[in-house]
Amino acid sequence: MYLTSSRPDIVHTTCLCARYQAKPTENYLKEVKMIFCYLWGTINTGLWYTKDSGFELTGFSNAYYAGCKDTFKSTSDGAQFLGEKLVIWSSKKQDCTALSTAEA
Template identity: 65%
Template structure:
């Protein structure tokens, strides 16, 4: 889906808001079993307050994709290994309306995809490294929650691999020493951590 061109489009032609809400609601329900439409659906869901014709076209495009790929879905084989692995990613200023970034992440239990999300970040990141770091920290909390849930079932994970495609975000998370280039990240996200040492 060409989400890069979606914006609020205040000059566009409005469409029926109730119909748009119903279509988005159906797609949101489907994202529970179809992670491949999660990002596109959540981008379209941002415009439910004032949907325009171009937003409706993108929603219809998702439905056409679903019609062509109705036989796709998640497959959970019973003989896979039981290792928890996480992936995190983010874009920088992907939303044209407020320049906020979008975080995304996946969790695999062995070969089985068990958790996924796509969400617009609460703050405006000043750099790609900051957007990736925010995504990594949010997804780390999700991984810790998943590890706690699995502990209730008797599965203990001491090391959980998390993959991120930003070397700078990985370096910042592994070495939280305050540098001049990462001072704004420290102030925004790590103040509570350093409160006792400052």
């Protein structure tokens, strides 16, 4: 989970794999290996903030309805930008089961 604090491009996939760490299957171990291969291929990618970035705050959110195949709980994702620079992101499985896409 440490990597998700500096690599927003892997937040969703890493959180998805972390749900099954108590009883990992072969498929999820393959997914984790793919994450590490992706990280190795993008090792020079990072976040870069300059002092002349804008101060306009913009936010986005998304929900995946019944995304968890085991519990049918939805996943909420969000990102906030200051100017054109990403400053905050999140991905979290919802605590309750949504009954519709709109509710998710």
